[in-house]
Amino acid sequence: MNTQLFFQYFVAGVTYGAIYAIVAIGFNIIYNTTGIINFAQGEFVMLGAMTAVTLNNFIPLPVAIILAVIITIIIGALIEILFIRWLVSPSVLRMIIITIGLSIVIREVALHIWGDGIYALPYFTGTALKTLSVGGVFISPQILWVLGICSITVIILNLYFKYTLMGRKMRACASNRSAARLCGINAKNMVTLSFMLSAGIGAIAGCIVSPITYVQYDSGTPLAIKGFTVAIFGGLGNSMAAVVAGLILGILESFSIWLMPTAFKDVISISILLFILFVKPSGIFGNKEALNLKEF
Amino acid sequence: MKAVKVILVLFLLSILVIGQSYAGTIKIGAVLAVTGPASFLGAPEAKTLEMLVAEANSKGGIKGNKLELIVKDTGGNPEKAISFAKQLIEEDKVFAIVGPSTSGETMKIKNIAEEAKTILLSCAAAEVIVNPMAKYVFKTPQNDSFAVIKIFEQMKKMGISKVGVVSSNTGFGKAGKEQIEKLAKDHGITILLSEVYDKAASDLTAEVTKLKANNVQAVINWSIEPAQAIVLKNAKQIGLNVPMFQSHGFGNIGYVKAAGPAAEGVIFPAGRLLVAETLADNNPQKGVLLQYKKDYEAKFKEEVSTFGGHGYDAFIILKAAIEKAGADKEKVRDAIEGIKNLVGTAGIFNFSDKDHNGLDINAFEMLTVKDGKFIVLK
Known part of the structure; x- marks a missing residue:
């Protein structure tokens, strides 16, 4: 294999990795405040992209994306308020089953609204066919957008959780909800906020990856599975780790295609997931003590 | 008071009996994937049937018999297809069943229909539905093998002999891959590599890089998912500029719109419905196709x-x-079995006691994409 092909596989891997990573971040936010996995996260991704595509028919792209993110945030809040907020000390299992149920409902509603067609936002810069050629290796500019927005999101999130009062309140709720309440934090509002935040991140993810992956009423679930794998791989709750883990997984998958039939691609990723769960359940960058404090 | 009740019961019973023995109604069952992942098949099928049944009834039914359509939505689930088929046969006592939409579902109820001696007209494509043949089972879509042969013939015309094949891990993808691999040798085509990707694949850059590394002269993609548009785009992005062939699954303008400029020049076999307007006036199918297109689009606005x-x-x-x-x-x-020269949308049907599909290879036309529209390949 010549170097040119080597880097082409590498770029393909980075593409996969960036898509996985930005979906994984959404999982981490809700996990960070509630300790649960929101299995409707993939549906937020789909909703964001679908809404943006529809709005883009009437208004320019950047405005459409911002509006779509806002609409998805509102939907996220409504979902939390209607289905989760009124539960009296729900168990982790119950919350997970609720989110799985919600994901099915959202998917079917999307099918009724948008039908089964496939949609995509236009490329943010250039067209689908325009690529940057670096020494014979072709890179789609959209990948740079995904990587860029992915990094900015992670940095802002980290700052938010570390240095703002609201972010610290959310983290407090995740560590110990009763103690947080005793300190005067409204835990229920924090959970609503985390659903809004993760719906927003999901919608951003949907908008920036949809030119590459396209979006269909049911495209949220497969993205969520990969995103979930990456979130576990990196260590649940750690967004920075999710990006690194996403890139590692994407590059591994891409090179596995060079060596083996494509059909084995998912075998690789699932094997990694199982291996990590057996050997280091806290994820490659995770903290074992921190994991022991969590319910799930 | 008791007598009144008895009379009432008898009266109700008599209504039921009369209702059942009333000869003027033909019940047609439809077992279709109206919702779920195969809804792109089942939903238009169900709408079409509703439209045609209403139209036939407004003209006094068939030979004076009113039609009653009973649509059962399987959601693409074979287990539901089985229970609905049984329900239609045993409880509703239907005259015939149209559907199911997918090959997997059809194969599950093939024997049920056969044993109950109920006519089954499947809307799914797999050849196993009618080969081996079952006495009461028919199907209307064209065979996969015809699509493959059409592609190979086109390749020969273009001087292509070394190809790469990519297909999705669905029933449709697998059936197509098998046919391609089986028929390639007879048509002088060498398959340099054959890759299967996941139906939910979101990007196929690595796969097309592999195709490029193998120096293929053309690519055949066999799937019904968004991946058919993704593969086109990724190939163009990495500079793999060889002819791209697709299956008849590409016959959905949505994929052309999604792939945009990357879809230009794609070659694929399909029925003539997609290019009805551009057919020559002496084409026997033109009238039927235009009529159906006009009626459907006027009624359902899609x-x-x-x-x-x-x-x-x-x-x-x-x-x-x-x-x-x-x-x-x-x-x-x-x-x-005695139907000859019946002009349909998929082709011209000639059934016999040995052929329960009734179509031949001419049912397919090679199409291509130009300026975002399907046209006949010249």
């Missing part, structure tokens, strides 16, 4: 698809047979 056409064909086959043989299941079954 673009017509070849899949709805499979439902259309199933209905006109049944109608032609009932017109000939009357409302008798056995006679209608025999009449279907």
Whole structure:
């Protein structure tokens, strides 16, 4: 294999990795405040992209994306308020089953609204066919957008959780909800906020990856599975780790295609997931003590 | 008071009995994937049937028999297909069943229909539905193998002999891959590599890089998912500029819109419904296709698809047979085998006691994409 092909596989891997990573971040936010996995996260991704595509028919792209993110945030809040907020000390299992149920409902509603067609936002810069050629290796500019927005999101999130009062309140709720309440934090509002935040991140993810992956009423679930794998791989709750883990997984998958039939691609990723769960359940960058404090 | 009750019960019973023995109604069951992942097949099929049944009834039914359509939505689930088929046969006592939409579902109820001696007109494509043949089972879409042969013939014309194949890990993808690999040798085509990707694949850059590394002269993609558009785009992005062939699954303008400029020049076999307007006036199918397209699009305000056409064909086959043989299941079954030169949307049907599909390779036309529209390849 010549170097040119080597880097082409590498770029393909980075593409996969960036898509996985930005979906994984959404999982981490809700996990960070509630300790649960929101299995409707993939549906937020789909909703964001679908809404943006529809709005883009009437208004320019950047405005459409911002509006779509806002609409998805509102939907996220409504979902939390209607289905989760009124539960009296729900168990982790119950919350997970609720989110799985919600994901099915959202998917079917999307099918009724948008039908089964496939949609995509236009490329943010250039067209689908325009690529940057670096020494014979072709890179789609959209990948740079995904990587860029992915990094900015992670940095802002980290700052938010570390240095703002609201972010610290959310983290407090995740560590110990009763103690947080005793300190005067409204835990229920924090959970609503985390659903809004993760719906927003999901919608951003949907908008920036949809030119590459396209979006269909049911495209949220497969993205969520990969995103979930990456979130576990990196260590649940750690967004920075999710990006690194996403890139590692994407590059591994891409090179596995060079060596083996494509059909084995998912075998690789699932094997990694199982291996990590057996050997280091806290994820490659995770903290074992921190994991022991969590319910799930 | 008791007497009143008895009379009432007797009265109700008599209504039921009369209702059942009333000869003027033909019940047609439809087992279709109206919702769920295969809804792009089942939804237009169900709409088409509803439209045709309403139209036939407004003209006084078939030979004076009113039609009653009972649509059961399987959601693409074979288990549901089985229970609905049983329900239609045993409880509703339907005259014939149209559907299911997918090959997997059809194979599950093939024997049920056969044992109950109920005519089944499947809207799914797999050849195993009619080969080995079952006496009461028919299908309306064209065979996969015809699509593959059409592609190979086109490749020969273009001087292509070394190809790469990519397909999705679905029933449709697998069936196509098998046919391609089986028929390639006879047509002088060498398959340099054959890759299977996940149906939910979001990006296929690595796969097309592998195709490029193998120096393929052309690519055949066999799938019905968004991946058919993704593979086109990724190939162009990494500079793999070879002819791209697709299956008849590409016959959905949505994928062309999604792939945008990357879809230009794609070659694929399909029924003629997609290019009805551009057909020569002496084409025997043109009238039927334009009529169906006009009626469907006027009624449902959405673009017509070849899949709805499979439902259309199933209905006109049944109608032609009932017109000939009357409302008798056995006679209608025999009449279907006797149908010759029936012009449908998928092609011209010529059934026999050995052929329960009735179409030949000419049912497919090679199409290409130009300026975002389907046209006949010249």
